[in-house]
Amino acid sequence: MFIQAVAKPAFDLVRIVAKPVFDLAKTEIFAKLETAFVLAYLFLYSKGIIVLVLTGGATEGDGAADWDFGILTLFWMFNYLVTASLVILKWDVLKDRFLAIICHNYFFWVFLMFVMLSTIWSEKPQETIKASIGLIGTVLFGVYIVCRYTFKExxxxxxxxxxxxxxxSILFMGVPGYGIDTGKHAGAIRGIYSHKNIFGQAMTLSTATFLIYTKAKFCVDRRLAYLGFATSFAMVVGSKSSSSLLYTILLIALIHAIEVLRFRGQLFAWSLVSLASLYFFIVTWQETIMNFILGLLGKDPTLTGRTDIWDVILSKIQERLWLGYGFDGFWHGIYGESFYVRNAVRWDLPNSHNGFLDLALGLGIIGLALLMLTLWITLIKGLVLLKTDFSWIHVWPVMFIFYTLMINMSESSLGGQNSSQTIFLTIAVTTTSIEFSKLFGPAAQLND
Incomplete structure (x- = not known):
């Protein structure tokens, strides 16, 4: 293989020069430091604590013009550097999985290349370059996690x-002005995050992950797992995020449906139909469901203004339908194309509150199609894995793909740089391809 032929001599040379460091990388204490590094950066990529502290506990509507987030850029750059260094140091251990990941998931890699190429036609080429580097660095961190640890780990x-x-988050609830919102969403729990919706999304995924763990054979302490599940769900309710509550309920229903169907024998086709029907039901009736929940909660049934801006967003997408405005080339306040949207809806928007629309704005229909094909192929592979070798550990990627598809209908977290959601997506996509290849081998790989 050409890649391996070129890479091997380079890594051999580095190993000779830095042999003491490579020896250190094989020790148990180094392995513990690696795990600590991974956990610390998952925390940072989720924007936990640091954004809340940098803004002084500011709430929605306070404005962000004078807040300096420069330190975050330093954190991200440090992560890219350390991750690349770890890949080199651990190359003997990581190379098989790393090369397997590179040789599969073709649409995902084409999508990343398309992101970088969008600098050519971007409205904000400098921003696109920075954002592209951020996305590649974020994906590399996710790939490193998949290469370094088994799926169970x-x-x-x-x-x-x-x-x-x-x-x-529970500790921060006791800190005045931080863990519990005191502004527009007074009384809503936001934990260690700057907004209740961000906290709600995190707790939605936490609820589903703990629920899957309660059913897994490798679960060490089911009582602790159920406590994590119950606490996470309580936090979703406490966040007063209507969309997060809806998506949490739907994911719980999905996981229980998978438990009942088990994707075996004649039930496989019925399982596919059921899951597809569930998703299309959500897409078709999302606004009705949301309005019903919002009505029960006594809130404005307009998806908090989201539906008012999507028509304007669609008109801007049509202006650059195929290629978009460049990755991270649209939303720049009054200094970008976003000014026209802001002027039309009279709202200082940070994004369109819809991940699919934001991706189409940045990369057009082509970029959106590339990532959607990646998600679709991953979902199909995940379902085939569940049919062939049912294991609760294989449920997590399927659950996360559904989570991604649902949550991006009302929030924007699809394909973003320096984001924990992108790391989780990378884990779901690449781990599924590795698990799939283990069962079916190269000859039986789906042509992705």
Missing amino acids: QINILLIFFGIVLVT
């Missing part, structure tokens, strides 16, 4: 991460 790391988020 990855799930355990995620459980520890969500456990830390839960504990620190």
Whole structure:
């Protein structure tokens, strides 16, 4: 293989020069430091604590013009550097999985190349370059996690991460002006995050992950797992995020449906139909469902203004239908194309509150199609894995793909740089391809 032929001599040379460091990388204490590094950066990529502290506990409507987030850029750059260094140091251990990941998931890699190419036609080429580097660095971190740890170890790391988020959020609830919102959404729990919706999304994923763990054979302490599940769900309710509550209920229903159907024998086709029907039901009746929930909660049934801006967004997408405005080339306040949207809806928008629309704005229909094909192929592979070798550990990627498809109908977290959602997506996509290849081998790979 050409890649391996070129890479091997380079890594051999580095090993000779830095042999003491490579020897250190094989020690147990180094392995513990690696895990600590991964957990710390999952926490940072989720924007936990640091954004809340940098803004002084500011709430929605306070404005962000004078807040300096420059330190975050330093954190991200440090992560890219350390991750690349770890890949080199651990190359003997990581190379098989790393090369397997590179040789599969073709649409995903084409999508990343398309992101970088969008600099050519971007409205904000400098911003596109920076954002592209950020996305590549974020994906590399996710790939490193998949190469370094087994699937079970990855799930355990995620459980520890969500456990830390839960504990620190509960602690922050006791800090005035931080853990509980005091502004527009007074009384809503936001934990260690700057907004209740961000916290709600994190707790939605935490609830589903703990629920899957309660059913897994490798679950060490089911009582603790159920406690994590119950606490996470309580936090979703406490966040007063209507969309997060809806998506949490739907994911719980999905997981229980998978438990009943089990994707075996003649039930496989019925399982596919049921899951597809569930998703299309959500897409078709999302606004009606949301309005019903909002009505029960006594809130304005307009998806908090989201539906008012989507028509304007669609008109801007049509102006650059195929290629878009460049990755991260649209939303720049009064200094970008976003000015026209802001002027039309009289609202200082940070994004369109819809991940699919934002991706189409940045990369056009082509970019959106590339990522959607990646998600679709991953979902199909995940379902085939469940049919062939049912294991609760294989449920997590399927659950996360559904979570991604649902949550991006009302929030924007699809394909973003320096985001924990992108790391989780990378884990779901690449781990599924590895698990799939283990069962079916190269000859039986789906042509992705």
